[in-house]
Amino acid sequence: MNNDSSFLNIENISKIYNQGTVQEIVALDDFSLTVRKGEFVSIIGSNGSGKTSLLNAIAGSIMINNGRISLNGLDLTKKPLYYRAAYVSRVYQDPAAGTSSTMTVEQNLVLASLRGKRATLGFGITSTRRQQIINALNELGIGLETRLNDKVSNLSGGQRQALAMIMASIVKPKLLLLDEHVAALDPRMSRLIMEMTDKLVQVHGLTTLMVSHDMEMAIKHGHRLIMLHQGKIVKDLNQDEKARVTEWDLIEGFRQLRHKEEENNH
């Protein structure tokens, strides 16, 4: 497994909730996945298939029962969330989750530019940092550069999510986790944020895992498509295979899985 091309290594991890009780739920079942550096992986799956548990396990929001997770040779398995955050950044579905509403746009971005560093008693907002922030915002051209001193609570959901995206990437993370990050937005904003995602991933060569409910989007974006079911990978399509697959193929795939499940229950 540990060849040169692997960057994110997930080896035989399991996450079991309420272990040993009647409500036992296996969210991740002896799950393994290897991701190359710079790879953009789309992840689909029905509710309860383990998509979010996978991201939680990688980010450190939940601790796994078995297995090992390493990134760029660094073993993260037992590390707390704030430690991993120096390398792993995440954008949530809820725009409010990734930003601080009582602070200004600029203050949020200054905090984000401290990712992986120790906060000091030096002033947070300095002229060099302000210039860096303005440059980063200009590059994307989404109109936030004129709203540096506005409170985030005054931004729209889409603008907040754009801000969360920039905050997740202003210090280049080793791994970017996107957790249905456009699902709560209107179609126009959702398209805009996806364009921004592609641009950021491309320009910085970010290794990215994107969980999505939207199959069309999962096919259209990224280099690889993974389908999860009951905490396991049931389909793993490379770029060529992904280019040929249609939404209907995936829906049919899900239908068959569900069919098999029902047969097993009888």
Next chain:
Amino acid sequence: MQELFQTSFQQGLLISLAVMGIYISFRILNFPDLTCDGSFSLGGGLAAVLLGASINPYLGFVIVLAAGFLAGTCTGILNSRFKINPLLAGILMMTMLYSINLRIMNRPNYPLLDFETILKPIENMGDYTQIGMVAFFAIFVLFFKILIDLFLKTEMGLVLISAGDNEKMTQGLGFNTSVVKIFGMGLSNALIAASGALTAQYYGFADISMGIGIIIVGIAALIIGESLFHPSRVSMHTLSLIFGTIIYYFIVSLGLRMGLAPTDLKIATALMVISVLIFRFKRAGNE
């Protein structure tokens, strides 16, 4: 009337230090911290005992700051490390501080009249004593206000604000929010203990129960300041809470003059807080 102004300025400035502490826990960290009742008395009692032992009043003041900081970090640790509910963590610490304060003071009331307090030089200024007190407290409070304003602009300060506003995001940026919050609670209670120390020296005695209800006074003062000045930046918040506290004491002095019994003060303050909260609730369109 002039006397009324003078005393409300003096009392307001004194207590505004504690209100600044309550602002940090209550508003910035979103932590309704009940430790303050204990740490205010701790500040008063410890200052009294140190003065009784003829320790330099300024050195004593620094020791009080450290003791208050320690009390706050204990509450912070109970909450962050051991996941004890914020209210309960504060109540536990406040209860423990009651015993600790009695141990420190060795009696429930400790008179200071003969000691060399921080205020002694001002008390000897004759005609200028009253105005001198106001000026001295104002400088004292402004010093801490500016210090807090500056701190909240530093990288650490920004992390403190964001940890209170969105803990998950702050962790997601790689900051250990437990440590940050514990430090913030320490800072808050250091200011509250400092306020207690000055108050004891102002009135000429420390009392085991001097801190009871300080949280409600603090919230009332915060609310008055916010309602009148609608601050948005941190420096405006800290300024408005100073005026809020002075106005609170002006209202209280006026009430006492008009025949309000001192024993009814706490219920009057609590009712004032409740009415403002109900007013805000209704105005927010919840009915």
